[in-house]
Amino acid sequence: MQNAKDTFYTMLQSRLAAVNPSRTIVVRGTVRPGLLVEENELPSAPPPTDCFRLCWTKLQLVSTSPLPLVAMECSIAYATAGSAGNAAMDRGRMLAAMDGELFAALSVEPRSAPKLNYSGAGVGVAPTALSTSVFWADPVFGPVIVNEERLERTATVQVYAYREAGEL
Amino acid sequence: MSDPVSVTPAARAADTLLRSCGGRQMLLRMPAPAIAGDLTEQLGIATPRFQNIPLAPVVFRKARAVVSEVRPARWELLVSATAVQGVVTSLGYASASVLFHDAAGVLLDDELLEITSATAEQVFGQPYAYRLVLVAPVADKN
Numbered sequence: 162m163q164n165a166k167d168t169f170y171t172m173l174q175s176r177l178a179a180v181n182p183s184r185t186i187v188v189r190g191t192v193r194p195g196l197l198v199e200e201n202e203l204p205s206a207p208p209p210t211d212c213f214r215l216c217w218t219k220l221q222l223v224s225t226s227p228l229p230l231v232a233m234e235c236s237i238a239y240a241t242a243g244s245a246g247n248a249a250m251d252r253g254r255m256l257a258a259m260d261g262e263l264f265a266a267l268s269v270e271p272r273s274a275p276k277l278n279y280s281g282a283g284v285g286v287a288p289t290a291l292s293t294s295v296f297w298a299d300p301v302f303g304p305v306i307v308n309e310e311r312l313e314r315t316a317t318v319q320v321y322a323y324r325e326a327g328e329l
Numbered sequence: 330m331s332d333p334v335s336v337t338p339a340a341r342a343a344d345t346l347l348r349s350c351g352g353r354q355m356l357l358r359m360p361a362p363a364i365a366g367d368l369t370e371q372l373g374i375a376t377p378r379f380q381n382i383p384l385a386p387v388v389f390r391k392a393r394a395v396v397s398e399v400r401p402a403r404w405e406l407l408v409s410a411t412a413v414q415g416v417v418t419s420l421g422y423a424s425a426s427v428l429f430h431d432a433a434g435v436l437l438d439d440e441l442l443e444i445t446s447a448t449a450e451q452v453f454g455q456p457y458a459y460r461l462v463l464v465a466p467v468a469d470k471n
Contacts, residue, residue, distance in 0.1 A: 189362050284367050
């Protein structure tokens with residue numbers, strides 16, 4: 162289901178960038194929109210703040226028809242320590258802003274995206290379009306966790322995709 | 330040719346001490362900068378190239394690792410501030426903390442150790458050595 166995972170990530174990255182273009186992160190010297198997939202990056206401790214960290218947690222086969230439907234749980238963690246200019250007293254507002262950005266990106270219609278295969282893609286080479294789509298449910302926001310000066314939250318989204326013939 | 334790295338007397342004394350304590354060399358494994366707009370790196374399809382940068386003199390703060398049943402083996406390494414500042418300058422990093430944060434680990438005797446913390450040891454605000462806390466690779470933790 163790697164194609165579904167890649168498609169969901171690229172969809173969410175472009176939508177989050179459209180909602181708030183100024184939310185960016187620097188990864189190995191390069192500025193990117195503020196979303197990353199933890200399993201695709203070098204280990205980093207502590208995890209970066211003021212960006213969204215995507216992690217795939219659960220996988221379930223929903224139907225075993227010739228075109229099996231697979232449900233995957235996507236966990237999106239984010240944290241903020243507020244801004245130094247405001248002595249971190251705005252950390253609640255900054256977390257609320259991130260809540261709003263994530264909700265806006267996932268709730269805007271359509272709640273589906275054509276599934277793409279990125280295995281042969283590269284700089285200047287577009288991904289290959291597949292036959293089915295990736296679609297997702299409403300996000301479920303977890304409680305705020307206070308970790309010293311940081312406010313942290315994890316939202317989970319159920320992502321669904323059909324496993325096409327020949328797909329791993 | 331002038332040396333772009335300023336060496337404080339404390340750093341010079343620390344270097345001498347590190348060498349006299351059997352100072353050795355370590356390799357700092359640095360990933361190459363990400364390629365702007367390359368989605369394959371973000372998706373884990375392409376992996377960055379790495380370069381191993383020698384740093385010397387360095388010594389283990391204790392000869393034996395700190396070992397417990399529930400945590401991986403932990404070492405502390407003292408690294409010459411002179412050597413670190415040279416790498417920070419040559420690679421164009423903003424500071425030593427950014428350098429160690431971006432590093433993928435430390436190669437010692439062909440084993441890649443993860444850097445869990447890097448602290449500057451200072452005199453009058455000038456670092457004379459860096460203390461790195463290293464843990465065993467992920468595959469060896471269990």
